[in-house]
Amino acid sequence: MMKDNTIGARLWRTAIWLFVGFFVLNLFGMIAAVVTSSFATRWLGTWLPAGWTTRWYFAAWSEFQLDDILIVTFQVVFAVVALAGLLGVPAAYALARREFPGKRLVMLLIVLPLLVPPITFGIPLATVLYRANLAGGMSGVILANLVPTVPFVILVMVPFIEQIDPRVEAAARVFGAGTFRLFIHILLPLLIPGVLAALLLVLVRTIAMFELTFLTSGPTSQTLVVALYYAVFAAGVRAVQSVDAMAVIYMVSTLIWLLVALRFVNPAQIVTRAKQQTAN
């Protein structure tokens, strides 16, 4: 809109762009440092490594037993995605379509796990799961990861379902569709884009969810991010490049899904929810 062209305003704009540029530059520098290091033969006290190699990837793959870890990661992640969808989407449908006494309470119940940070509720949750003999295995990790993701699916889906006209469903009823046919032929096609977006975001968040997985996983149920934490934590045991190679593998497995997700959602939605659409 109105562009202020006084010197002060221009300086201010320049300062802001300089800051943003500086931030992005450092961010990329940080990521590039990990990637460069993972391909380095030897990198000590110089701008760039002495030579390039891919052997650290093979080393990391066998040292950290990445095939096992990747299998566990994807089992956990897809179980979380499927269960979060099964629990979250019907709940979102109910909350979008019905007004009932106690709805505000239910909404509060759903928002809370997203507001309270994972490490705060993770410790009591892990305690309960250990007492119930669920933690330390895959089921504990999946259950713990569902706590923030089910509310997330609901919060993404409610505005999406609200904007589907209920008259479409009513019309299908008038033409004699039963609940099952209504669901298969009317609701499902209309819901698919929203469900897809919500579940992709859940996928990205679950791969990167460190705290809850860390607190509930045992030796056989570590996901990639937890294994990466242990590798960084025990720095010095393995070659830096090997840890960095693992970090790159983690980065790639997260970013692929992020790229897929960004085809369907606005990046801001990873943090907030569809605010932009409702605001304007």
Next chain:
Amino acid sequence: MATEAIARPPAFERIPLGQRLAANGLDAVTALCLPAALFIIALFIYPFFYGLFLSFEPKKGDWLANYQRFFSDSFFYGTIATTLWLALPVTIINLVVAVPVALQVRHMRWQRVLTTILVLPITLGTVLVAEGMLNYLGPQGWFNRVLMTLHLVSEPVKLVHNYWGVMLSLVITGFPFTFLLILSYVTGIDAVLEQAAATLGANARRRFWHVLLPLLMPGLAITFCLSFVQAFSVFPSAVLLGAPAGPTRVISIAAYQAAFEEYDYSMASAVAMVMAFVQLAIVVAVLGVRGLFYRGPAAGAKG
């Protein structure tokens, strides 16, 4: 005017229970939210109260022994100050910087490119950011190399394994989070209001202080709370990038050690409860202060 017409049978005799519930919005569709609600009660509300009660059943001593231990041992109560000393400055810096940047970015064509770039550190998570920063900010890293080449410093600045490492990692992951939240609030303010102020002769500074900031206040309060709570629960970067034995022994480390190194779940629950309480206290304080400011719509009244 026959009186029989007025004498109706009581309502509950005529309408079946199912229909009366449906009239209040309770039918089969509403029941669809039950599984999710029960799940959250079982795995979020119940563990919280379980932890609360467990914290009053210490391994030894009377029911307050855990809290007495926490508040008499500086190894424990010191973590509150340590964590606040990290979380409060980071939250304030992120918020103060994010507001002007968001105000500038909202009209940009390549807003989406920037938001995509800024989503990267959030998506990658704190563990990867920690590993990247160990490389990048380390004594041999590119950051120190640039500083030394530019002759800004004579020897590498120590930026990892101390307070600054954790601080910077909280900025790298926290600033994008704060920025994206604020951007969503900023774009929700009707541009007409600012145009009206400009028409009435307010310059950029007055438009900011008298129009935009009051409208942003609710959003800022919420963003502050969310960012603070995130920063206050810092864990992996405090271990990997900080000095977890000393200057960055944050409260989550104390809770983790009690649970998984001492196997004293009762004490761990007590620490977690203290952590939750401090977060709650700050959130309540911020929302209380926010109540002193403008409350009302951020959209223009009429077109």
